[in-house]
Amino acid sequence: MTTNPVKPLLEVKNVHAVYGRKIRALKGVSVELHAGEIVALIGNNGAGKTTMLKTISGILTPESGEVLYQGRRISGMEPHRIARLGIAHVPEGRHVFPRLTVMENLEMGAYCRKEASLLDEYRRIFDLFPLLGRRRAQLAGTLSGGEQQMLAMGRALMASPKLLMLDEPSMGLSPALVDKIFDIIRKINQLGTPIFLVEQNARKALQVASRGYVLETGNLALSGSASNLLHNKAVRHAYLGIAG
Numbered sequence: 187m188t189t190n191p192v193k194p195l196l197e198v199k200n201v202h203a204v205y206g207r208k209i210r211a212l213k214g215v216s217v218e219l220h221a222g223e224i225v226a227l228i229g230n231n232g233a234g235k236t237t238m239l240k241t242i243s244g245i246l247t248p249e250s251g252e253v254l255y256q257g258r259r260i261s262g263m264e265p266h267r268i269a270r271l272g273i274a275h276v277p278e279g280r281h282v283f284p285r286l287t288v289m290e291n292l293e294m295g296a297y298c299r300k301e302a303s304l305l306d307e308y309r310r311i312f313d314l315f316p317l318l319g320r321r322r323a324q325l326a327g328t329l330s331g332g333e334q335q336m337l338a339m340g341r342a343l344m345a346s347p348k349l350l351m352l353d354e355p356s357m358g359l360s361p362a363l364v365d366k367i368f369d370i371i372r373k374i375n376q377l378g379t380p381i382f383l384v385e386q387n388a389r390k391a392l393q394v395a396s397r398g399y400v401l402e403t404g405n406l407a408l409s410g411s412a413s414n415l416l417h418n419k420a421v422r423h424a425y426l427g428i429a430g
């Protein structure tokens with residue numbers, strides 16, 4: 187026997203995903219993510235990035251292909267069961283509960299935890315996002331877009347996930363806030379959480395990731411180390427706005 191390669195934490199194998207009968211959003215896509223990694227999935231609007239995350243978190247069941255997590259098949263499982271296994275999904279557009287306070291939103295993120303006290307979790311979240319600590323009594327609907335993004339990420343982290351999936355965390359944010367969100371993404375990863383990062387901001391995503399995949403209308407166009415992708419001519423032209 188040859189030496190056993192380390193099993194990926196997450197394996198998406200040849201997944202096809204459809205909406206209704208006509209819209210084929212993923213046409214046989216395979217990706218993997220290993221413990222410790224930040225993996226970026228980049229691509230234009232409509233490429234199938236959100237569909238990929240929905241397929242992993244169980245909101246969608248693939249038409250064919252499968253998703254394995256810790257070596258176990260999760261495609262076909264209900265979303266709440268997948269969440270309980272440790273996969274947290276921060277959806278596109280944040281979806282915080284606008285009429286609940288920051289604190290109450292965070293509490294919702296811990297719904298599947300058994301521990302009586304969440305004090306350590308709150309402390310961890312407020313260390314990462316000091317602003318949320320200061321705004322703990324504020325209604326989430328009155329936070330700015332960037333603050334809501336932090337809250338959505340904080341809420342996901344309340345479950346102490348083993349895999350964090352972020353869908354377009356920088357969307358609609360000012361350049362300064364984009365930098366801040368990416369700093370926090372790096373920090374969350376350094377503290378031990380692997381991250382599957384979906385972004386249209388290809389440059390930022392590839393700067394923070396170790397590896398990346400490029401999705402084009404439901405197909406993988408390219409994959410590789412983030413630094414190779416950042417220097418790839420086709421990527422530079424199509425996604426980084428660099429001519430030539």
Ligand SMILES: Nc1ncnc2c1ncn2[C@@H]1O[C@H](COP(=O)(O)OP(=O)(O)O)[C@@H](O)[C@H]1O
Pocket residue numbers: 205209210211229230231232233234235236237238
């Ligand atoms: N709920 C839906 N019903 C029908 N078509 C959808 C739905 N969601 C997404 N699509 C289509 O699937 C394709 C992939 O969409 P999506 O995964 O949202 O792309 P991305 O996140 O990369 O912008 C697009 O053609 C989109 O119009």
Ligand SMILES: [Mg+2]
Pocket residue numbers: 235236237278354
């Ligand atoms: Mg999307």
